[in-house]
Amino acid sequence: MIKPDGVQRGLIGKIINRFEERGYKLVALKTVAPSKEMAERHYADLKNKPFFPSLVEYMSNGAAPVVAMVWEGSDVIRQGRAMLGATSPLDAASGTLRGQYCVSIGRNAIHGSDSFESAEKEIGMWFPQAGELISWTPAIWNWVMSNN
Ligand code: DAT
Ligand code: MG
Numbered sequence: 001m002i003k004p005d006g007v008q009r010g011l012i013g014k015i016i017n018r019f020e021e022r023g024y025k026l027v028a029l030k031t032v033a034p035s036k037e038m039a040e041r042h043y044a045d046l047k048n049k050p051f052f053p054s055l056v057e058y059m060s061n062g063a064a065p066v067v068a069m070v071w072e073g074s075d076v077i078r079q080g081r082a083m084l085g086a087t088s089p090l091d092a093a094s095g096t097l098r099g100q101y102c103v104s105i106g107r108n109a110i111h112g113s114d115s116f117e118s119a120e121k122e123i124g125m126w127f128p129q130a131g132e133l134i135s136w137t138p139a140i141w142n143w144v145m146s147n148n
Contacts, residue, residue, distance in 0.1 A: 027068045
C-alpha cells in the first residue's frame with residue numbers, strides 16, 4: 001500500500017514501477033480514503049503503541065488517499081518487504097524504496113504485508129468484494145518466473 005505521504009509526493013508510479021520491473025504481477029489496485037475504523041483495523045497489531053493514535057489519524061485524515069495493491073509472484077511477501085527496506089528509513093539500505101525516498105519513520109511512504117497471514121487479512125480488508133482480484137497471465141511470466 002502506498003501511504004498518504006507517498007501519494008502526496010508523487011511516488012505512486014515509481015513504487016509501482018519497482019514491483020513491475022522486478023517481474024511481479026499486479027492483480028488488484030485501487031485508491032481508497034481510509035476511514036478511522038479501517039486504519040485502526042489495518043494497524044490493529046500496533047494498538048498498544050504510543051504512536052498508534054497519531055498513525056491512525058495520519059492514515060485516515062483525508063489529506064490524501066492510499067493506493068492499495070496486491071502483487072503476486074515468487075516469494076513476493078518477503079521480497080516485497082526487502083524492497084521496502086527497514087521501517088525506519090534511516091536504517092533502510094539505500095537501494096530500497098524507503099532508503100531512496102524517505103527519512104522519517106512517520107513518513108515511510110509504503111506499507112507491505114509482513115507474513116502470509118497478514119497478507120490474507122489485509123487483502124480481505126482492502127479488497128472485500130468478489131472479483132476484485134484479477135487472475136491473469138502476463139505474456140512474459142515464464143521468462144521471469146521459470147526455474148527452467
Ligand atoms: P512496517 O511498516 O515496516 O511493517 P510496523 O508494522 O512496525 O512497520 O509499523 C507500522 C507503521 O507504524 C510504520 O510503517 C510507521 C509507524 N511506526 C512504527 N514504529 C514507529 C515509531 N517508533 N514511531 C512512529 N511511527 C512508527
Ligand atoms: Mg507492519
